[in-house]
């Protein structure tokens with residue numbers, strides 16, 4: 001396999017971790033990185049440390065050596081026709097329609113290739129579903145929900161379901177530990193949007209000081225239950241179970257990189273002999289959110305590129321395909 005040319009759009013917590021992860025890969029090379037103020041492009045590969053330094057010291061990858069500052073980086077890099085096999089969209093989905101609007105931007109620009117996202121909400125995935133025919137016509141292979149949840153855990157639930165004749169429940173419980181909420185502003189705001197009294201727009205409108213004040217009240221912990229998470233619709237569409245049988249919740253500690261609890265998915269069902277049983281898949285506590293999101297995202301990107309090269313265009317999800325390990 002030739003080295004796949006990969007772009008990462010959004011260079012916050014996940015985007016930076018993604019770039020660092022790619023530096024260890026032989027089969028993929030980071031050629032584009034973009035954020036809200038600019039982008040950097042180098043067909044021979046970008047250095048993640050210089051990108052990170054540009055973000056840390058000047059606020060954007062546009063300040064890096066191969067960088068360009070511009071008002072609408074996604075539109076600009078699409079106009080430039082950069083040679084890229086696929087992008088990981090590590091962008092905030094704020095507002096809740098943002099990722100779908102980015103997908104439409106790619107379609108409108110006549111871009112061809114592979115896109116993966118790590119969006120989380122059921123309503124966000126529903127917007128992607130309306131673009132199925134447009135992706136197909138445009139020659140884009142789009143895989144949605146490729147993070148940890150939805151993503152890694154959804155795919156694990158699909159595998160686990162195979163022991164059963166009927167799946168009764170899928171329970172996803174995540175524990176996330178991050179040292180500082182400011183490393184993952186969008187992730188934390190999108191999680192706050194699930195708390196009682198909030199929605200996406202209210203969480204988006206919070207200033208950084210207001211987020212910090214809210215976290216002060218809870219000792220940095222966000223406890224989330226019965227979240228609107230797209231694992232439900234993805235498992236339903238994949239034919240595993242009705243969406244009502246899927247529940248997602250967890251705890252995010254924004255002041256400690258140690259996980260407050262072990263992330264796991266429990267899949268309960270009845271076997272063909274009539275036995276009720278539960279499979280549990282638990283992630284190692286040492287694996288970070290970044291490892292569990294970016295690894296699957298690139299693995300689905302590789303799977304997408306294989307599909308794309310076989311002429312398969314349209315929309316798939318993490319519950320439809322096996323991720324392909326990237327060496």
Ligand code: NAD
Pocket residue numbers: 009010011012013014015034035036037073074090091092093118119120145146147148149150151183184185186187188190289293
């Ligand atoms: P962040 O806030 O740390 O960074 C966001 C980045 O996007 C920044 O670099 C910002 O400049 C850039 N950006 C914003 N608007 C842009 C635009 N119009 N054009 C180009 N770049 C733009 O974000 P994060 O905490 O890394 O989260 C990214 C996304 O990943 C969130 O939507 C989050 O919910 C999702 N996520 C998914 C999972 C999962 O398991 N599925 C887990 C964690 C995070």
